[in-house]
Amino acid sequence: MSDGENETRMVDSYNYADFTGDESQGDFAAFMGAPHVGEKMPDGTLTRLDDGAAVALSSLWREQHLIIEFGSYG
Amino acid sequence: MEALAQEYEPRGFASAFIYVREAHPGEYMPYHDSFERKLANARRFRDEQSVRRPILVDTLDGKYHRIFGALPNMTLIVLRGGTLAYKGAWTDAADVRVALEQIANIAALRRQGGRLAPFWTERLAYRVVDQAAFNAGLERNGPKAVAEFMEMIRNVGLDRLEE
Numbered sequence: 001m002s003d004g005e006n007e008t009r010m011v012d013s014y015n016y017a018d019f020t021g022d023e024s025q026g027d028f029a030a031f032m033g034a035p036h037v038g039e040k041m042p043d044g045t046l047t048r049l050d051d052g053a054a055v056a057l058s059s060l061w062r063e064q065h066l067i068i069e070f071g072s073y074g
Numbered sequence: 075m076e077a078l079a080q081e082y083e084p085r086g087f088a089s090a091f092i093y094v095r096e097a098h099p100g101e102y103m104p105y106h107d108s109f110e111r112k113l114a115n116a117r118r119f120r121d122e123q124s125v126r127r128p129i130l131v132d133t134l135d136g137k138y139h140r141i142f143g144a145l146p147n148m149t150l151i152v153l154r155g156g157t158l159a160y161k162g163a164w165t166d167a168a169d170v171r172v173a174l175e176q177i178a179n180i181a182a183l184r185r186q187g188g189r190l191a192p193f194w195t196e197r198l199a200y201r202v203v204d205q206a207a208f209n210a211g212l213e214r215n216g217p218k219a220v221a222e223f224m225e226m227i228r229n230v231g232l233d234r235l236e237e
Contacts, residue, residue, distance in 0.1 A: 014135050028163065036161070037194060039157070039158055060090060069091050
């Protein structure tokens with residue numbers, strides 16, 4: 001399988017069309033793994049909705065503490 | 075969580091909302107088949123719910139979300155400098171507040187000469203379930219989202235979810 005096909009499969013399985021509640025739709029065992037509290041947060045680059053800028057999360061916890069909520073509308 | 079973000083902002087806490095995949099996609103709230111769709115759904119969320127926290131949209135394949143198991147509504151608190159201090163599998167503002175209050179007081183206690191040492195704890199927390207608000211959300215997403223959730227409840231049982 002090509003890298004492109006692998007990527008397409010990942011995108012499709014992550015963005016499921018049908019909710020079933022099975023573990024691929026929220027992996028509690030993975031949540032219970034690293035990183036744990038007391039450990040360094042992994043950095044990541046995300047897109048800021050208001051202006052489309054690429055933002056490094058670490059830039060947000062450099063000067064202040066940071067509260068992060070994950071979620072969606074639907 | 076919006077109110078909490080505003081309340082603790084003057085006490086040194088920034089906030090961010092990371093937009094991830096739709097948990098209960100439906101006719102009116104489609105799953106993300108493109109990054110443009112993800113952005114459009116996030117804009118609807120921001121505008122219809124008057125979200126003032128900065129919304130950061132994860133990649134289409136959920137690269138950052140998946141680091142933490144891709145649960146639908148987690149909350150984390152990160153200390154200045156990047157140490158993870160709170161890791162909630164679900165978001166409950168009352169529980170987050172307890173953690174924020176403790177963190178906010180650390181500097182003041184140290185200034186007063188208190189010696190504080192961190193320790194690791196693990197705790198099962200309980201939240202009050204607002205079933206009416208949850209059901210209203212499913213209905214906003216569409217009949218498909220309602221039907222799929224009811225099917226899941228039939229399969230595992232509501233009691234199981236509240237154990």
